[in-house]
Amino acid sequence: MSIEKNEEFRPKIVAFCCNWCSYAGADLAGSSRLTYPADVKIIRVPCSCRVNPMFILRAFEKGADGVIMCGCHPGDCHYSTGNYYARRRMTLLFSMLDFIGVENGRTRVEWVSAAEGVKFSATMNEFVEKIYSLGKNVRLEDLRCRS
Amino acid sequence: MQKLIDRIRELLADGTVARVLGWRTGDLPYNPEPAYFECEEELQDFVYNGFCGANLSKYMIEASRLEGKTLVCLKPCDTYSFNQLLKEHRVDREKAYIIGVGCKGKLDIEKIKKQGIKGIESISGAEIEEAAESLTIQTIYGEKTCAYKDAMLERCHVCKGKEHQIYDELIGDSSDTTDADRFAQVRRIEAMSPQEKFAFFQNELSKCIRCNACRNVCPACSCRKCVFDSTKFDSSQKANADSFEEKMFHIIRAFHVAGRCTDCGECSRVCPQGIPLHLFNRKFIKDINELYGEYQAGEDITADTPLTHFTFGDAEPSIVGERG
Numbered sequence: 001m002s003i004e005k006n007e008e009f010r011p012k013i014v015a016f017c018c019n020w021c022s023y024a025g026a027d028l029a030g031s032s033r034l035t036y037p038a039d040v041k042i043i044r045v046p047c048s049c050r051v052n053p054m055f056i057l058r059a060f061e062k063g064a065d066g067v068i069m070c071g072c073h074p075g076d077c078h079y080s081t082g083n084y085y086a087r088r089r090m091t092l093l094f095s096m097l098d099f100i101g102v103e104n105g106r107t108r109v110e111w112v113s114a115a116e117g118v119k120f121s122a123t124m125n126e127f128v129e130k131i132y133s134l135g136k137n138v139r140l141e142d143l144r145c146r147s
Numbered sequence: 148m149q150k151l152i153d154r155i156r157e158l159l160a161d162g163t164v165a166r167v168l169g170w171r172t173g174d175l176p177y178n179p180e181p182a183y184f185e186c187e188e189e190l191q192d193f194v195y196n197g198f199c200g201a202n203l204s205k206y207m208i209e210a211s212r213l214e215g216k217t218l219v220c221l222k223p224c225d226t227y228s229f230n231q232l233l234k235e236h237r238v239d240r241e242k243a244y245i246i247g248v249g250c251k252g253k254l255d256i257e258k259i260k261k262q263g264i265k266g267i268e269s270i271s272g273a274e275i276e277e278a279a280e281s282l283t284i285q286t287i288y289g290e291k292t293c294a295y296k297d298a299m300l301e302r303c304h305v306c307k308g309k310e311h312q313i314y315d316e317l318i319g320d321s322s323d324t325t326d327a328d329r330f331a332q333v334r335r336i337e338a339m340s341p342q343e344k345f346a347f348f349q350n351e352l353s354k355c356i357r358c359n360a361c362r363n364v365c366p367a368c369s370c371r372k373c374v375f376d377s378t379k380f381d382s383s384q385k386a387n388a389d390s391f392e393e394k395m396f397h398i399i400r401a402f403h404v405a406g407r408c409t410d411c412g413e414c415s416r417v418c419p420q421g422i423p424l425h426l427f428n429r430k431f432i433k434d435i436n437e438l439y440g441e442y443q444a445g446e447d448i449t450a451d452t453p454l455t456h457f458t459f460g461d462a463e464p465s466i467v468g469e470r471g
Contacts, residue, residue: 053402057395074459084457088439091464092405092454095434096398096427098467099336101345109464139345140391 011065011131013040015124016055018048020078021113022070028117036124039131040068047071048109049082053093056107060140066106066131070120073111083111102139105130148195148275151220151248151318156190158218164244165215168206170199176269177256181206195220197273200253200300202413204229204238205366211239219243222250223321224302226312227409227445228366233313234448235407237369247311249275249319252295252303257421259284259298264291275319296326301425302412305329312446329410330433333426352393354420357386361414361424367404367444374399401427406435406454409445438462 017023023044029036045051048071059067069090071083087109094107110123158164171182171192179194181201202225210217221229226247232238254273259282266287272279272295282298284291305328309321336344362368362375375396387393401408401424410432414424435442435453439461442453 054395054399057398061391061395074461081457084459084461085454087461087464088454088457091438091462091466092431092434093398093402094464095467096401096430098341099333099344099430100348100394100398101341101343103341104468107464107467140394 014059021072024114034121047082048086164218231445247314252324405431
């Protein structure tokens with residue numbers, strides 16, 4: 001597995017998962033005994049729309065190397081339209097982060113339903129792989145938060 | 148300007164308006180400041196010239212709470228901001244008497260100083276009456292001249308047009324001073340590598356002293372309570388402690404006005420450190436235009452705003468990486 005590739009660098013990855021689809025998807029991945037790297041720390045949010053742009057910046061500040069947001073598929077939002085707003089918001093935020101020089105690969109949005117345990121595990125494996133190749137995030141980090 | 152002052156005097160005298168929101172002569176020949184005028188005598192200090200770049204629409208938020216009507220002088224680009232505030236129910240149309248003043252491009256004293264013109268005593272050619280081609284500047288080192296175009300504010304090179312979007316009456320002529328591509332610099336930065344982009348913004352933003360002038364002047368930043376004033380928030384009202392705080396402040400500031408920013412350019416104009424803050428706003432405007440259709444905040448008061456509406460077929464966030 002990808003984790004053994006580099007002994008020194010272990011990425012910290014924050015995954016914002018919506019309560020209704022993606023968090024349940026992660027649960028399904030677990031109960032189906034599918035594996036994904038332990039570097040992914042999941043934060044459960046009521047809806048992908050709850051993810052304030054500040055959350056993403058804060059995660060980077062506290063030393064995250066990559067941030068992924070997962071929500072219900074467009075059209076399947078528990079609150080009908082939350083993820084549509086989140087989609088526009090995140091597109092603009094990620095574009096801005098790219099604009100100031102934070103590599104685009106460090107941010108990602110993926111739609112994962114409660115039935116997609118396989119997709120959840122595959123996405124996380126792929127994302128962690130990507131962050132390994134990008135290395136440590138040094139562009140948006142608060143030095144005071146470094147441990 | 149005389150016509151404008153006469154009309155203001157008339158409206159103030161017959162009680163149509165209780166006060167006037169305009170510009171007062173500053174202590175230097177090039178820094179008129181926004182001011183209220185409540186009586187005839189005070190109007191002696193009233194001035195309107197090429198240095199009156201300040202957008203007065205934000206002052207109308209407070210003026211909407213005052214007794215009686217306020218006469219406000221708005222340039223064509225300021226009317227977009229007023230419209231946007233109207234859309235957000237931040238100003239009261241009934242409390243405003245808008246005089247659309249003519250504008251032929253506003254001047255940036257920093258650009259004049261950059262040309263080596265120092266020790267300025269007086270400037271002629273900045274009056275609005277006739278479109279001056281050049282400025283004649285009396286300095287302690289003698290007379291200097293400078294082309295009007297070379298001294299214009301950045302935002303006037305990408306002028307939004309000479310039409311006032313909202314007004315009660317118009318006084319003076321305007322002209323469209325566009326002579327540059329609005330998104331040229333944004334495109335130039337987009338084409339850079341992540342390292343170069345980062346170095347560019349690190350260089351610019353490290354100059355930030357967190358004076359909050361950009362926030363205070365912004366007509367779109369009109370919350371009564373601001374996240375950056377919260378004492379629970381670790382970057383409130385203090386200098387940036389590190390490069391993260393610099394970037395966070397500016398990303399969040401720009402994000403808060405995304406979709407509402409009319410690109411009036413006040414943030415860049417007031418920045419004491421000369422940071423090109425409009426680049427952040429323009430990046431959002433460019434993305435919105437490309438992904439969600441052309442949108443100019445403050446143009447159509449009934450239009451759907453980009454961040455509070457959506458379509459089922461919106462682009463996925465992965466587009467950021469795909470378009471390169």
